[in-house]
Amino acid sequence: MLSVKISRRESGALMNSLTAGVVPRIGLRHIAVGRQNEVNAFLHDLATIEDGGASFRLVSGQYGSGKSFLLQMIRNNAMERNFVVADADLSPERRLTGTKDQGLATYRELMQHLSTFTRPEGSALESILQKWISYLQTSITKARGFRPGAPEIVDAVSVEISEVLIDLSGMVYGFAFSSVIEAYWRGMKTGNENLKQASLRWLRGEFTTKTEARQYLSVDCIIDDQSWYEFLK
């Protein structure tokens, strides 16, 4: 009989989730059966998105019919295809709109759950950010002939970040977004951990007042109930 070895990480997650009666976020392939038609439909959607399209689906079913399980299966399938995935459960505290941080709570949940193939349990924001900046760094270093570690790289990449993101300046809050990304890079390369962490906190929507954000960053806005959807875009 063919035996399958399940890693301690996955088996732990599976046992904990099943014991608690919730759907596991990783390792689903070891326990999933059936649902081939539904999964194929979603895989077709993913192919559409890969081609630059978009898709929206409503899934309805009775309590316990497997909606959440299906959602996690799709999530895992998408990550295996190198998608960045974000998911959030809506609740009275996490809504699409709200005036008492309920909208912001949804944004925070999405950012916390931002996942990739190698980070299936979330917290992929910094990795995604570094991947994007790394691409800029490599291009500019090659174009200008900098040696690795040259101090000129810090300023050159900062300028490049601003120039690439200038297209966002037409968007509401585009300038603030651009300056926070630049601050993250500068913080990382100059060993300024406070600046780096403040940039990540800002991007995750963790500053509660503009005053608090301004202590660390040159920004005049924060992500809140009114603006979170703009930042998601």
Add this chain to the structure above:
Amino acid sequence: MKNFVDALVPVQQKALYVLITSENPQSDLERIAEEELTMPQLLLDDINDLALQLMGDIIVDVTDQKPHILDEYIDLLKQSVA
């Protein structure tokens, strides 16, 4: 495990060695990444990506502030790089 270690490119092997030997690997990972014009988080992602392909699991826990090798693999890994 040996196949996995052999399949890593030199910069990834350096990063893995730091993860095995250091309790605070962040600064060393940043230095290694800078020398190779990459980023620390990308180095860790690339190592985990290869581990997923060859062994079906990640080997570096990156959910913590301090990245570290998962307990399950640390002894095997030490034997493989010895």
